[in-house]
Amino acid sequence: MGHALCICSRSSITIDNKRYYFIQKLDEGGFSYVDLVEGAQDGRFYALKRILCHDREGRKEAQTEVEMHRMFNHPNILSLTGHAVMERGGKSEAWLLLPYISKGSLWSVLEKLRDKGSSMPESRILHIFRGICEGLKAIHDKGYAHRDLKPTNxxxxxxxxPVLMDLGSMNKARIEVKGSREAMTVQDWAAQRCTISYRAPELFNVESHCIIDEKTDIWSLGCVLYCMMMLEGPYDLVFQKGDSVALAVQNRSPFHSHAASLKDSRRS
Incomplete structure (x- = not known):
């Protein structure tokens, strides 16, 4: 793993003996931050993802994310330019240097279309969807599953x-569950790492003896396709209302109600 060095007031950093200048913050999550940085040598922009590692388990998860990126060399999966670990005050941060894509996420594009009262043409939907499928297939072919596929990723x-990102929730595609304790462990993990409105039904109530596989990604893939067509996920409204997403997913209710309301609006 590369060595990291913070210089002056954090205006510049060094990863793998290359200096990068901080430009601005891009995003912030529960345990990670994304900054825009510029390479001092090549003048190119990069996204620097800083993962806060509070304990040994956190460091292990960050290292797993690094390994997931390194496993793939595919045009539809975000590549890893460099990485390092920064030790500071008894805590550590994992730094992942990634290509910067200025257009942003699929979700940001869909939001802009919705704000304009527009929609995404079918040909564009199919073009993007095919690329997502190709990236997902590459992950599945390696025996892994993304587990958190959604428009923001x-x-x-x-x-x-399209380029799939945020590989931190990836794990082996096939998980054999033996007993109620293992089922609860998988269920708790999914609750923390798999976005609720794109989570597959089998991850809400994991059976005591079952096999969880890459079909969870196929469910999420269908939700992403729905979102591209409707400009919102099939269970986004359920979540926003504070209703039970788990119940709605198992009943598949939003698909029917949304389709019905769409028909009524067209009639009027």
């Missing part, structure tokens, strides 16, 4: 080429 390059 799909970046779009200028030519609308």
């Amino acid at each position: 799909v970046l779009l390059e200028e030519n609308d080429k």
Whole structure:
């Protein structure tokens, strides 16, 4: 793993003996931050993801994310430019240097369309969807599953080429559950790492003896396709209302209610 050095007032950092200048903050999550940085040598922009590691388990998870990125060399999966660990005050941060894609996420594009009262043409939907499928297939072919596929985890390059990102929830595609304790462990993990409105039904109530596999990604993939067509996820409204997403997912109710309301609006 590379060595990290913070210089002056954090205006510049060094990863793998290359200096990068801090430009601005891009995003912030529960345990991670994303900054825009510029390479001192090549003048290119990069996204620096800083993962806060509070304990040994956190450091292990960050290292797993690094390994997941390194496993793939595919046009529809975000590559890893460099990485390092920063030790500070008894705590550590994992730094992942990633390509910067200025167009942003698929979700940001869909939001703009919704604000304009517009929609995404079918040809564009199919183009993006195919790229997502190809990236997902590459992950599945390696025996892994993404587990948190959603519009905010799909970046779009200028030519609308989708790139899957945020590989921190990835794990082995096939998980054999033996007993109620293992089932609860998987269920608790899914509650923490798999976004609720895109989570597959089998992850809400994990059976005591079952096999969880890459089909969880296929469910999420269908939700992403729905979102591209409707400009909102099939269970986004359920979540926003504070209703039970788990119950709605198991009943598949939003698909029917949304389709009905869409028909009524067209009639009027």
